[in-house]
Amino acid sequence: MTETTAAVDAGHAFQTQGVSKVFVGRQNVHALSDINLSFEKGSFTCIVGPSGCGKSTLLRILGGLETATAGTVTDSLPASNVPKSAFVFQEHGVFPWFDVLQNVAFGEQMADVPRRVREEHARHWIAEVGLSGFERAYPHQLSGGMRQRIAIARAFATGSPSLLMDEPLGALDAQTRTIMQELLVRLWEGERKTVVLVTHSIEEALLLGDRIVMMTARPGRVKEILDVPFPRPRELALEGTAEFAAAKQTIWESLRDEVQASVRLA
């Protein structure tokens, strides 16, 4: 049974206690086991771990898209007419039949915000992600990077206090990804939403996160948590430093056995 209740600790956006997940089917899949995590309000947490270890499942449980088989999820996010969490996925995060303005305004449309107000907010976020002038363009007329800008603008425009991102930049080429990482951090610094971001990139986790949660192979458990030691703002040049290389090595050493185990599981 999962319970989602108001948390006692108001400093935390989410807390999980003993969260486990088993997908029941012809062959049961034990995806997550005994996840105990606290996500401080306004913090940026990155989750890394081998393929299939339950990262997306954890994100979905946090956002209420999936229920846990055991354990509790509590949150102290304010209840309002907008969802507590907005999601950004790797792909397919925009509606092809809506133009950019309609896509970005969608969250507030669902919350019955008057058209004039929601379009004003949408235009603001479209400008923030550098898409001014494309308000009436349709997603198929835009590049993959521009489509992800729409998805990010929509997540911010929705007004949800938390953002749950599942490999949001994973499908982008390296240069676009770098630009988008900078954009994401800039927007997050302006708003201080609680962000949980799943990534396969250790470098990305080190550039973006306040802390990095490393998970084991399936069933995913929390293996280690690293507080990222680099002050903000983090310049791209950070990647060339010995400290960055050392942090990368530490994370990889923690994950290597898990990645090998996950290959055996597959």
Ligand SMILES: Nc1ncnc2c1ncn2[C@@H]1O[C@H](COP(=O)(O)OP(=O)(O)OP(=O)(O)O)[C@@H](O)[C@H]1O
């Ligand atoms: N709806 C579902 N029904 C059955 N099994 C599922 C379902 N969703 C996920 N799983 C299984 O649960 C396990 C964890 O999946 P999940 O997508 O959360 O992992 P992940 O760490 O995000 O993987 P990846 O890094 O490859 O995206 C996998 O073995 C997956 O096949």
